[in-house]
Amino acid sequence: xxxxxxxxxxxDGIAYAALVFIVALGLTLIFGVMRILNVAHGSLYxxxxxxSISLTGYAxxxxxxxxxxxxxxxxxxxxxxxxxxxxxxxxLLRRIYDKSEVLQLLMTFAVFMILEDVQRLVWGTRPYFxxxxxxxxxxxxxxxxxxxxxxxxxxPLVAIALLLGMRFFLRHTVTGKLIxxxxxxxxAAQSIGVDADKVFLFTFVIGAILAGLGGALAxxxxxxxxxxxxxxxxxxxxxxxxxxxxxxxxxxxxxxMIGLGRSFAVYLYPEISVLVPYLIMVLVLLVRPxxxxxTSGARKI
Amino acid sequence: MKHLFVKRAVAATLAAALPMTALAADKPESxxxxxxxxxxxxxxVFGVPARDATEIMVENINxxxxxxxxxxxxxxxxxxxxxxxxxxxxxxMVESGGAxxxxxxxxxxxxxxxAPLAEDLQVPNLMWDCGTQRIFEENxxxxxxxxxxxxxxxxLASVIYLLKTKPDFNTIAVVNQDYAWGRDSWDIFSxxxxxxxxxxxxxxxxxxxxxxxxxxxxISRLQAMRPDVILSTSWGGDLDTFVQQASQRxxxxxxxxxxxxxxxxxxxxxxxxxxxxxxxxxxDHYFLHPERRDDADFQAFMKQYEEKTGEVSVYPxxxxxxxxxxxxxxxxxxxxxxxxEWPSKExxxxxxEGLEFQGLGRPVTLREDNQGIEAQLMxxxxxxxDYPFATLENIMIFDGAELTTPVxxxxxxxxxxxxxxxxxSVTVDTYEN
Numbered sequence: 001x002x003x004x005x006x007x008x009x010x011x012d013g014i015a016y017a018a019l020v021f022i023v024a025l026g027l028t029l030i031f032g033v034m035r036i037l038n039v040a041h042g043s044l045y046x047x048x049x050x051x052s053i054s055l056t057g058y059a060x061x062x063x064x065x066x067x068x069x070x071x072x073x074x075x076x077x078x079x080x081x082x083x084x085x086x087x088x089x090x091x092l093l094r095r096i097y098d099k100s101e102v103l104q105l106l107m108t109f110a111v112f113m114i115l116e117d118v119q120r121l122v123w124g125t126r127p128y129f130x131x132x133x134x135x136x137x138x139x140x141x142x143x144x145x146x147x148x149x150x151x152x153x154x155x156p157l158v159a160i161a162l163l164l165g166m167r168f169f170l171r172h173t174v175t176g177k178l179i180x181x182x183x184x185x186x187x188a189a190q191s192i193g194v195d196a197d198k199v200f201l202f203t204f205v206i207g208a209i210l211a212g213l214g215g216a217l218a219x220x221x222x223x224x225x226x227x228x229x230x231x232x233x234x235x236x237x238x239x240x241x242x243x244x245x246x247x248x249x250x251x252x253x254x255x256x257m258i259g260l261g262r263s264f265a266v267y268l269y270p271e272i273s274v275l276v277p278y279l280i281m282v283l284v285l286l287v288r289p290x291x292x293x294x295t296s297g298a299r300k301i
Numbered sequence: 302m303k304h305l306f307v308k309r310a311v312a313a314t315l316a317a318a319l320p321m322t323a324l325a326a327d328k329p330e331s332x333x334x335x336x337x338x339x340x341x342x343x344x345x346v347f348g349v350p351a352r353d354a355t356e357i358m359v360e361n362i363n364x365x366x367x368x369x370x371x372x373x374x375x376x377x378x379x380x381x382x383x384x385x386x387x388x389x390x391x392x393x394m395v396e397s398g399g400a401x402x403x404x405x406x407x408x409x410x411x412x413x414x415x416a417p418l419a420e421d422l423q424v425p426n427l428m429w430d431c432g433t434q435r436i437f438e439e440n441x442x443x444x445x446x447x448x449x450x451x452x453x454x455x456x457l458a459s460v461i462y463l464l465k466t467k468p469d470f471n472t473i474a475v476v477n478q479d480y481a482w483g484r485d486s487w488d489i490f491s492x493x494x495x496x497x498x499x500x501x502x503x504x505x506x507x508x509x510x511x512x513x514x515x516x517x518x519x520i521s522r523l524q525a526m527r528p529d530v531i532l533s534t535s536w537g538g539d540l541d542t543f544v545q546q547a548s549q550r551x552x553x554x555x556x557x558x559x560x561x562x563x564x565x566x567x568x569x570x571x572x573x574x575x576x577x578x579x580x581x582x583x584x585d586h587y588f589l590h591p592e593r594r595d596d597a598d599f600q601a602f603m604k605q606y607e608e609k610t611g612e613v614s615v616y617p618x619x620x621x622x623x624x625x626x627x628x629x630x631x632x633x634x635x636x637x638x639x640x641x642e643w644p645s646k647e648x649x650x651x652x653x654e655g656l657e658f659q660g661l662g663r664p665v666t667l668r669e670d671n672q673g674i675e676a677q678l679m680x681x682x683x684x685x686x687d688y689p690f691a692t693l694e695n696i697m698i699f700d701g702a703e704l705t706t707p708v709x710x711x712x713x714x715x716x717x718x719x720x721x722x723x724x725x726s727v728t729v730d731t732y733e734n
Contacts, residue, residue, distance in 0.1 A: 008525060012518040125345035127538035127569060129545050139550065145524040146550045151517060221546065222514040223538035227343060231512060266507070266518040273518075274479065274510040 004143040009263045011142065015151040017259025018159035019218055024236035024243075024251045025162060026210030032246025033183045033203040036093060037101075039108040041211045042233025043115035044080050048215030049224045050123050051076035053130050056219075060132060069133035073216035077209045084115075085208025089201050097200075112229070120226055127225040134220035151221060158217065162210070163252050170248075179203055183246075235277060242281045244294025254280075254292060325641035325648070329401070331374040332367070334628065335394040336429070336621075337405040337415070341381035343512055346537040346565065347407055347430065350610065351617040352377055355404075357605050358625045368632045369642065376400070380411055391415060395424045402427065402649075404624050407617070409433035409481060416445045425649055429624035430617055432482060432583070434489070434712045437670045446653050446667055448627040449620050450584055450675035452482075453712040454704035456489040456534075458677035459561040459581050461704075462697055463530065464497060464724050466579070466681065467557060470529035472504045474556075476519055476543060478535050479508040486534040486561070493716045497724055504528050509539075516543045520552055527555055536562040541569050548573040563682075565615040567690050574691040578682045585662040585678040585698050586619035591732035592663065592698070599661055614661070622660030623673070630658035663698070670708045674701040683734075693734065700728035 027041045055072045088111065096104050137149040170176040181189045182199045190196050214232070222228070239258060243250030258277040265273040272279075284292055336355060339348030355375055363372045376398065378390045387406075394400045403426045405415045412431035419426035419442075426445045428436065434451040436442075463470075473494070477483030487506070494501055504526050507519045523531060531552075535543060540563065547553055553575050560566075564582035567574065574580075585592075593599040602622070606614050635644035635652035644652065657666045663676040680693025704727065706712045 005525065008521045009518070012521050015517060016515060120341065125341065125349060127346065127541050129541055129569065129571075129573075131545060131549060134549060143525070145521050146552075147521070148549050218514070221517075223542040223545070225343065225538040226341070226345075227512055228514060231514060263518040267522055270505075270507050270519075 005267060008143065008145055009267045011147060011152055013260035013263035014156050016262060017255040018155040019214060020235055020239055020259060021159045021252050021255035022162060022217065023211055023214035023232055024239040024255055025166065025248060026207035027236050028240045028246055028248060028251045030204055030207035031240065033179055034200055036104050039105065039233055040111040040115060042229035043112050044084060044208050044211035045215040045232045046119055046229035047084065047115065048076055048080045048212030049219040049228065050119060051079055052216035052219045053128050053224050056130055056132065066132040066136050076216045077213035080212030081205045081209030085205045086201065089204035116226065116229065125226055127223040129223050131220040155217060166248055238277045238281045242284045242291060244291025247291065247293040250291065250293030325639065326643045326645045328371060328643040331372045333374050333398065333400045335376050335378060335400040335403045337378045337380050337387060337391065337411065339381045339407050340377065340379040343537050344407055345381065347617040348380065350615055351621040353610050354606060354618040354621045355625060357609060358622060362629065368629055369636050380406055380408055384411065384414055387411060388414060388418060391418060392422065395422045402628055404429045406431055412436060416442055419444045425653065427624045427627055430620045433485065434706065437672045438711055442671060446671045447673045448623045448665060449673050450701060450705065451672065452486055453489055453706050453716065454677055454701055455561060455581065455583050456486055457493055457704045457716065458679050458699050459559055460490060460493045460497065461724050461727060462679035463559055463579055472502050472528040473530040473532060474505040474523055474526065474528040475532045476507045477533060478511045478539055480511045483508055483534060488713060489716055490532060492713055493719065496717050496719045497721050513539060514542060516546050520547055520550055524552055524555065529556060530559055531556045532559045534561050536565060540566050544570055545573045548575065553578065568613055571690045572684060574682050576683050580680050580682050580693055582678050583616045584619060585676040586616035587678055587693060588613040589692060590662060591696055593661065602661060619661045623665055626658040626660040627656060631656055668708060672705065674705055676701045677704060696732040696734065698730045703727050
């Protein structure tokens with residue numbers, strides 16, 4: 001493998017990792033704060049993609065410029081967070097925080113199944129594809145290989161911005177500190193006047209928005225079709241589990257490992273590329289059952 | 302004396318009654334048929350158009366008085382619900398639902414499962430869409446018939462079209478879905494290609510997982526390798542994503558794509574599928590079929606279908622039309638041959654042997670091993686501006702009989718025994734568009 005090929009694999013891996021990280025970030029944030037593994041996260045990802053593509057398609061049909069696709073992605077993500085995420089937490093998850101993990105998992109899995117069917121009802125089974133946002137940014141050529149600027153530059157930048165933004169938010173803002181405090185010790189936080197219900201709701205909506213944003217950002221690059229949410233939840237769970245549940249920086253690093261592992265596999269030995277994320281997960285968990293950055297028991301974010 | 306008389310009367314009645322049941326059946330109130338199709342899951346891009354088309358065709362038959370006055374009633378089973386639920390629904394539909402004929406299936410795996418079940422249940426089954434060539438090569442079936450081609454002629458047509466239109470290429474790469482169809486179709490394609498053009502070099506084989514949302518890395522590698530030809534027998538969302546991503550990154554300008562199932566994605570791919578790529582249709586299936594597009598029945602159906610679905614017809618619609626045409630032709634033939642009001646199962650099976658029928662494409666015949674002989678249409682993509690998506694030019698329609706593995710032979714062995722001379726020996730009709 002020469003240097004050029006090495007760089008190509010690197011670019012592919014980073015672009016892929018960026019998208020996986022954005023979705024995994026929401027999943028790990030929710031787990032870190034609420035100790036609930038939200039399987040329905042995958043549906044929120046898919047619905048974010050569907051919403052974004054529908055809104056963009058509608059805007060284009062009204063004659064608006066394709067550049068509108070970018071703000072519409074954010075709008076879709078926020079819609080997913082508020083219209084689906086908020087009611088989900090308020091009316092469903094809130095009732096099961098003190099129940100066993102198995103029940104919680106079953107519950108979010110049931111929500112996932114319901115939302116999968118909702119997607120089919122609303123958008124049908126036909127694959128959608130609209131890459132106007134991606135085409136707007138043009139291509140970049142490296143060593144004779146053409147990449148889209150969207151995947152090679154924009155997605156990694158968004159991922160880095162979200163990582164830094166989330167760190168800053170949790171450590172240097174009041175709301176962020178409230179979330180961290182509630183995570184550390186819910187009862188103690190409540191006793192000094194923190195409204196834990198509000199913190200949970202807020203965290204869940206942010207997590208749901210991140211899932212929706214992941215879907216919206218993925219939408220110009222891939223076919224939007226039933227089943228896309230299931231794939232993503234499995235992969236982002238692999239990332240989150242490998243990193244240690246609730247570890248934000250860990251999720252970034254693991255997403256990068258998995259992304260690079262997969263792209264190097266395609267160059268070196270394509271037959272195992274599908275296996276790579278799970279091989280990494282198994283190897284890490286064999287050595288560190290709590291995940292790369294996981295700590296047993298102490299604070300999670 | 303009286304005793305003997307009764308005996309004789311009973312014997313006479315029996316003698317009269319027995320052959321009657323063997324020769325004909327009572328005319329039912331309706332002819333119930335069951336059809337399996339993916340109504341959910343990724344393959345619903347095939348199942349839903351086929352269901353819509355079947356409903357239209359059944360309505361049309363019933364509007365003209367049904368089959369010999371008997372209206373047709375069709376029920377659907379979702380293949381997307383999994384093999385277990387599929388087999389139990391299939392069994393239920395035959396045993397207590399009164400289905401006289403079954404149409405199954407889209408998935409090759411489901412065909413492999415349901416063929417022995419149809420034999421057990423003794424229900425005539427028309428395999429209307431699945432591709433595996435193994436069904437009749439590895440087994441003998443009495444109740445199972447296939448109203449369309451199989452993977453072998455489909456892949457051979459792709460290889461021959463490629464070698465006819467681009468004879469001087471040197472390198473090829475493949476990007477297929479990682480499941481039975483992706484692997485089997487590459488087996489047949491590569492065996493045929495190596496047999497007819499031994500100097501060709503396979504530079505990369507990718508089998509990304511089924512339903513993969515991202516082919517970026519494969520595309521980067523293909524761009525670095527620059528193979529002359531890239532084959533993908535993928536379909537549905539996978540094919541759409543692969544071609545779109547390849548198009549965005551200019552890979553379609555560097556290599557010629559061979560896409561044996563792309564006819565079913567033309568409309569969704571829009572402007573992404575640029576000029577000069579090879580498109581197949583799993584048979585002579587194309588909404589602008591050069592030999593059929595001026596026919597009144599073809600035009601009438603296409604109009605009905607587009608009005609109902611808002612989309613142009615794709616190959617599963619044609620496959621469904623062939624199964625329905627076979628059904629109708631078999632009943633008509635059985636009724637006429639036996640001079641009965643309604644045929645028995647045996648009479649229907651006898652009529653199906655060697656049956657010729659015509660759906661929306663060229664006529665199809667059922668061979669002695671129950672395999673359908675179907676013509677194969679291939680073309681090259683071109684953006685003419687008449688439609689907001691690519692249509693076909695330089696269309697070739699190959700004769701199905703010559704491309705189908707001879708009875709009793711195994712496809713991969715037969716295909717491997719071909720040579721370069723085979724390319725020019727195949728009967729072909731060429732149309733500009």
